[in-house]
Amino acid sequence: MESTTKPRPKHLGRKIRRMREILGVKQDTVADELGVSQQTISRIESTEEVDTATLEKIAGVLGVEPEAIRNFDEETVVYNIQHNHDGSNKGASNVGAEVQNYHCTFNPIDKWVEAIEENKRLYEELLKSEREKVALLEKVLEGRK
Numbered sequence: 001m002e003s004t005t006k007p008r009p010k011h012l013g014r015k016i017r018r019m020r021e022i023l024g025v026k027q028d029t030v031a032d033e034l035g036v037s038q039q040t041i042s043r044i045e046s047t048e049e050v051d052t053a054t055l056e057k058i059a060g061v062l063g064v065e066p067e068a069i070r071n072f073d074e075e076t077v078v079y080n081i082q083h084n085h086d087g088s089n090k091g092a093s094n095v096g097a098e099v100q101n102y103h104c105t106f107n108p109i110d111k112w113v114e115a116i117e118e119n120k121r122l123y124e125e126l127l128k129s130e131r132e133k134v135a136l137l138e139k140v141l142e143g144r145k
Helices: 012-023 027-034 038-045 052-062 066-070 074-084 108-144
Strands: none
Touching (some): 012 052, 012 066, 027 038
């Protein structure tokens, strides 16, 4: 027995909203770029279907391809973040996998102390140079008297 029900279309407006939110773009920004009101963008994001021309314009403002919005799946994004994010599988076995070390190989406090010492050394050299200039100027002034 075949099903005669048609699959419900994906809510394209919601996909636009989620893509915009993930990219950190405000409705006002999209509206300004398209020359429409913020309320118009809000209405577009609340509709199930969006015409191709509008979708292409919004995708251009967001800096993505229209297909990226059409094919956007939040579950896939969450899955990718969970499985591809550095350190997300800390307890997983590394058998057969390349182990990458992203940890610091130096102590940041040591580097900070080294930078302070270098600044102190440079300051002392600058101070020495200035004292030499003052001494030279005093000599020149004594010669004029």
